Amino acid sequence: xxxxxxxxxxxxxxxxxxxxxxxxxxxxxxxxxxxxxxxxxxxxxxxxxxxxxxxxxxxxxxxxxxxxxxxxxxxxxxxxxxxxxxxxxxxxxxxxxxxxxxxxxxxxxxxxxxxxxxxxxxxxxxxxxxxxxxxxxxxxxxxxxxxxxxxxxxxxxxxxxxxxxxxxxxxxxxxxxxxxxxxxxxxxxxxxxxxxxxxxxxxxxxxxxxxxxxxxxxxxxxxxxxxx
Numbered sequence: 001x002x003x004x005x006x007x008x009x010x011x012x013x014x015x016x017x018x019x020x021x022x023x024x025x026x027x028x029x030x031x032x033x034x035x036x037x038x039x040x041x042x043x044x045x046x047x048x049x050x051x052x053x054x055x056x057x058x059x060x061x062x063x064x065x066x067x068x069x070x071x072x073x074x075x076x077x078x079x080x081x082x083x084x085x086x087x088x089x090x091x092x093x094x095x096x097x098x099x100x101x102x103x104x105x106x107x108x109x110x111x112x113x114x115x116x117x118x119x120x121x122x123x124x125x126x127x128x129x130x131x132x133x134x135x136x137x138x139x140x141x142x143x144x145x146x147x148x149x150x151x152x153x154x155x156x157x158x159x160x161x162x163x164x165x166x167x168x169x170x171x172x173x174x175x176x177x178x179x180x181x182x183x184x185x186x187x188x189x190x191x192x193x194x195x196x197x198x199x200x201x202x203x204x205x206x207x208x209x210x211x212x213x214x215x216x217x218x219x220x221x222x223x224x225x226x227x228x
Contacts, residue, residue: 023062024058024062025062025065025066025069027062028052028056028058028062028063028065028066029066029069029070031056032047032052032066032067032070033070033075033172034141034145036070036075036076036086036176037140037141037144037145037175037176038141041086042086043086043087043088043089044085044086044088045085045086046082046083046084046085047067047076047083047084047085047086048083049063049064049067049084067084071084072169073168073169073172074087074169074172074173075087075172075173075176087176089173089176089177091226093173093177094173094174094176094177094226095223095226095227097170097173097174097177098174098177098219098220098222098223098226099223100166100170101167101170101171101174101219102216102219102220102223104163104166104167104170105151105155105167105215105216105219106212106213106215106216106219107158107163107212108154108155108158108160108163108164108167109154109155109158109199109203109208109211109212109215110208110209110211110212111157111158111159111160111208112154112155112156112157112158112203113202113203113206113207113208113211114208115157115158115159116157117157117203117204117206117208119157120153120154120156120157120203121200121203121204123149123153124150124153124154124200124203125200125204127146127147127149127150127153128146128150128193128196128197128200130142130146130149131143131146131147131150131193131196132193134146135190135193144175145175147175147192147196148171148175150196150200151167151171152167152168152171154199154200154203154211154215155167174222177226191221192218192222195214195217195218195221196218198214199211199214199215199218202214
């Protein structure tokens, strides 16, 4: 009787959500993203599905899916003549990405503090601890990825899927710009880490307004570094 009632109340055509799991495509995305951020794959390089599949030991299907995801994120471009190529960023591209982040991310962080501040703080603290372990190394990629996880932990709980998706894409461009342009000019990640500590302190204190203000200041300082 219970089963019949449940079936009657279920929306016609509705599908039960599937549990989230790491797929081969997810792993391929991470592998190619890391290769781009590390400079192993350079701006302008053509990405051939068959060659990438051979190097990664997978079929062409997850590679094709990964390239679509990376294109949506802005790390690669699809051109009619050359196929898929690693995106070549200039300072203006990165500046625009940071400017849009400055509009969206502070609001999203404040919303996250109000909606899910405790859980966000735990995830952000773990990412910040990981980032600290990589500060003294010469490989910027692990630090960049840890910083990305830090920021995402603080905006992903805002409750607006459109804002989260937009910020995810902007984070990709910001990470590429930081490694390729900003960090090459000096050890700015030390200042950024101090900024992250202040932002996280505000989140852990439940102070949404201060977290919003500090996040906006942090992003605008990155824009200023590009201008300098």
